Amino acid sequence: MFGAVQLGLLAACVVLFVPMGMAGWHLSRNKMLFFSCALFITLAVGVHLMPYFPAISDLLSPADIISAPSGGSSFPRDSCLFFLHSGIYSGDEECESGIGCKKRSWEWIQSGEVAECQFQELKKLDASILLNGSWVVVAGDSQARLMVVSLLELVMGSEGMERIRGDLFKRHSDYSVVVDEIALKLDFFWAPHVRNLTELMVRFKGKNRYPDVMVMGAGLWDMLHVNNPSDYGVSLMQFKDSCLALMPVSSDLEAIDGGLSQAPSTQLVHFFWLGIPTLINSMLNTEEKRDRMTDTMCDLYNNKLIDSKLLRQSSGPLLKLDIRLLSELCGPQCTVDGMHYDQLVYDAAVQIMLNALLIESNQKLQ
Numbered sequence: 001m002f003g004a005v006q007l008g009l010l011a012a013c014v015v016l017f018v019p020m021g022m023a024g025w026h027l028s029r030n031k032m033l034f035f036s037c038a039l040f041i042t043l044a045v046g047v048h049l050m051p052y053f054p055a056i057s058d059l060l061s062p063a064d065i066i067s068a069p070s071g072g073s074s075f076p077r078d079s080c081l082f083f084l085h086s087g088i089y090s091g092d093e094e095c096e097s098g099i100g101c102k103k104r105s106w107e108w109i110q111s112g113e114v115a116e117c118q119f120q121e122l123k124k125l126d127a128s129i130l131l132n133g134s135w136v137v138v139a140g141d142s143q144a145r146l147m148v149v150s151l152l153e154l155v156m157g158s159e160g161m162e163r164i165r166g167d168l169f170k171r172h173s174d175y176s177v178v179v180d181e182i183a184l185k186l187d188f189f190w191a192p193h194v195r196n197l198t199e200l201m202v203r204f205k206g207k208n209r210y211p212d213v214m215v216m217g218a219g220l221w222d223m224l225h226v227n228n229p230s231d232y233g234v235s236l237m238q239f240k241d242s243c244l245a246l247m248p249v250s251s252d253l254e255a256i257d258g259g260l261s262q263a264p265s266t267q268l269v270h271f272f273w274l275g276i277p278t279l280i281n282s283m284l285n286t287e288e289k290r291d292r293m294t295d296t297m298c299d300l301y302n303n304k305l306i307d308s309k310l311l312r313q314s315s316g317p318l319l320k321l322d323i324r325l326l327s328e329l330c331g332p333q334c335t336v337d338g339m340h341y342d343q344l345v346y347d348a349a350v351q352i353m354l355n356a357l358l359i360e361s362n363q364k365l366q
């Protein structure tokens, strides 16, 4: 594939050697100068016009590598999965939504390929239409619970959420709710260790009934109470196998990536992994946490996640919701205990998840 540099060199060679070759034909110096200038101008104009002809610039753009063929649409929506985290928090930090002040919220970059993906913030109605009649399972430690809060608040509104907050936050217990208006069933499972997630998968497999969406993630609790990266790695491998067992046979995987979610014979579960947040060691609220949940330990845990090839980036089954990145972008002002972040972070994760669902189910907002 040609890069801009090679092309530039080629152009320079043409400008230099073609007139020199012509000089061999006994052209006068004036004619040679004329040819030289004409060639130079043609090439310069060509280079500047090229970006306006997509067919040519596509050939030259490295994005080709990740753009898979997509069913009919002009822009490869699947490659958009890679850009889901390309955003920032914008708006005012101190804002009680007075006049002319915009609350801080997640926004996607509005340029280049990210803009072409047309990611959008889903409002209550959009989310309701998308999740209508779905069964969503969220499982994991305290972070997963915060994810449930953000998701439910989006579809139920803040008053609806307040009514159930008490039940949801009973320590170390499961929680289940049905949002009647849209027949959305949401189950939260307290699953602080990866092995608990595996057990859950085995249970679903046994019953042969699968949720439409599964958001899972365990790490913080395990780091504090087990603190053993290699054990974490082993359990991640087992977990990956249990997820694959819930998926259609792997030879179908590629077809499904192209958006076959409505395929009649195979039921498709949309899997997400909830990553570990950025930990701010000095802000952790117990001695034990500060000792065990160090930056080094965090890196070891994250490396095990990469090694396990659980994530879609390494052809695994789960799409990562990168809480580490989202929390880091939000910054230390978004956390009081150095490990649980403000709702802003999980709201962003929910928006990223819903946009991924839109892509995977080949839908667009009206």
Ligand SMILES: *[C@@H]1O[C@H](CO)[C@@H](O)[C@H](O)[C@H]1NC(C)=O
Pocket: 128, 129, 132, 133, 181, 182
């Ligand atoms: C949900 O789906 C049902 C049945 O398909 C439909 O009647 C209802 O209007 C939908 N609600 C929303 C909010 O889309």
Ligand SMILES: *[C@@H]1O[C@H](CO)[C@@H](O)[C@H](O)[C@H]1NC(C)=O
Pocket: 190, 191, 192, 193, 195, 196
């Ligand atoms: C989670 O797994 C651990 C270790 O395998 C086990 O001791 C614990 O009872 C499990 N907890 C739940 C809620 O399943």
